Amino acid sequence: MNLIVIEPEDFVAADRVRLIDRRLVHARKHLRLAAGDRVRVGLVDEARGDGEAAAANLGHGEVLRCDHEALELRVELGSRPPAPSLVTLAIALPRPHTLEKVLQQGTALGVKRFIFFHSRRVEKSYWGASAIEPAAVRRQLLLGLEQCVDTVVPQVELHPRFLPFVEDRLVALRERGPVLVADPEGPRPCPRAVAGPLCLVLGPEGGFVPFERARLLALGHELVSLGPRILRVETAAIALLARLAPDRVGE
Numbered sequence: 625m626n627l628i629v630i631e632p633e634d635f636v637a638a639d640r641v642r643l644i645d646r647r648l649v650h651a652r653k654h655l656r657l658a659a660g661d662r663v664r665v666g667l668v669d670e671a672r673g674d675g676e677a678a679a680a681n682l683g684h685g686e687v688l689r690c691d692h693e694a695l696e697l698r699v700e701l702g703s704r705p706p707a708p709s710l711v712t713l714a715i716a717l718p719r720p721h722t723l724e725k726v727l728q729q730g731t732a733l734g735v736k737r738f739i740f741f742h743s744r745r746v747e748k749s750y751w752g753a754s755a756i757e758p759a760a761v762r763r764q765l766l767l768g769l770e771q772c773v774d775t776v777v778p779q780v781e782l783h784p785r786f787l788p789f790v791e792d793r794l795v796a797l798r799e800r801g802p803v804l805v806a807d808p809e810g811p812r813p814c815p816r817a818v819a820g821p822l823c824l825v826l827g828p829e830g831g832f833v834p835f836e837r838a839r840l841l842a843l844g845h846e847l848v849s850l851g852p853r854i855l856r857v858e859t860a861a862i863a864l865l866a867r868l869a870p871d872r873v874g875e
Contacts, residue, residue: 625650627773628665628685629766630699641665641685643695651695661687665699666775668766680704681775705774709734710821711868712797714789716743716828717782718857720755724764725858731768731778733865739781741789745830751784790839797823803845806864807832810849814864817871824864829857 628651634641643651651657667681682705685697713730717723717740730738742751754760761780769775783789794803801821806814808831825845831854832840841847850863 625654625770626664627682627770628663628697629769629775630665630667630697632667636696639698639700640688641697641699643697644693648690648695651690652692657687657690657695659687659689661690663687663697664773665697665701666705666769666773667699667701668769669705669776678705678708678776682773705776706734706772708736708776709865709869710801710819711735711865712737712739712821712823713826713861713865714739714741714794714797714823715826715857715861716741716832717746717750717756718828719747719750720753722857723750723753723755726861727761727764727780728768728771729858729862730865731765731774732772733862733869734772734774735865736776736778737781738778739783739789739793741783741793742786743828743836744786744833745828751782756782786836787839790836790843794823794825794840794845795843798844804868805832805837805840805845805847806850806860807837807847808849808852808854809837810847812848814848814850814867816867818868819870822868824868826857826860826864829854 628647630641634643636642662684665683665685669679669681680702682703683699683701685699688698689696713735765777783793803823805825
């Protein structure tokens with residue numbers, strides 16, 4: 625935990641929070657905090673619109689108390705989180721364990737919009753899994769924010785039907801920037817260091833069926849590849865996001 629993420633309901637005074645959940649356990653067991661220590665804290669910033677500036681919700685907390693009952697901090701906020709990724713990440717709904725990895729790691733890499741959709745090779749049972757319930761999804765997002773020292777909670781969309789997702793949602797996203805469909809059969813390598821908004825689409829681990837691939841191509845979306853190796857969804861997502869990220873060295 626590189627950041628203690630706090631919520632509005634944690635405040636017991638204007639500049640003081642009291643934590644009694646897993647954050648207390650982590651502070652005692654792993655961070656071994658004691659009165660007088662300083663830690664990084666950030667107040668969650670929910671559901672920002674596209675292009676809307678993040679609030680200055682990062683700062684530090686002074687430990688007032690850390691024992692079996694509570695972690696109490698005096699907090700001072702005023703810094704902004706890192707710049708977000710401009711990639712919308714759209715993935716055929718993976719198995720629950722993989723979903724958790726994608727949410728955590730994608731959030732850590734700055735993704736602010738996740739879209740999960742159905743395709744032929746997605747198990748229908750995944751749509752009934754507890755991992756896609758709002759509370760479970762939010763927990764993974766917060767874990768990602770704690771890792772990367774960020775406060776803006778990503779938005780998550782669920783599209784349980786393939787054609788409406790492709791013909792309506794992807795078409796709308798294409799108005800903001802290109803749609804790149806990652807596929808081992810893609811005719812050209814995925815581009816590097818892309819500036820500006822785009823949507824990255826990943827299929828299921830078994831790949832898109834021919835009809836789905838043809839429909840994506842018919843709508844003008846571009847198929848790109850990382851090479852002939854078949855990667856796990858979480859591996860492909862991380863590799864592609866890293867490849868697409870603009871080079872900010874020297875900024």
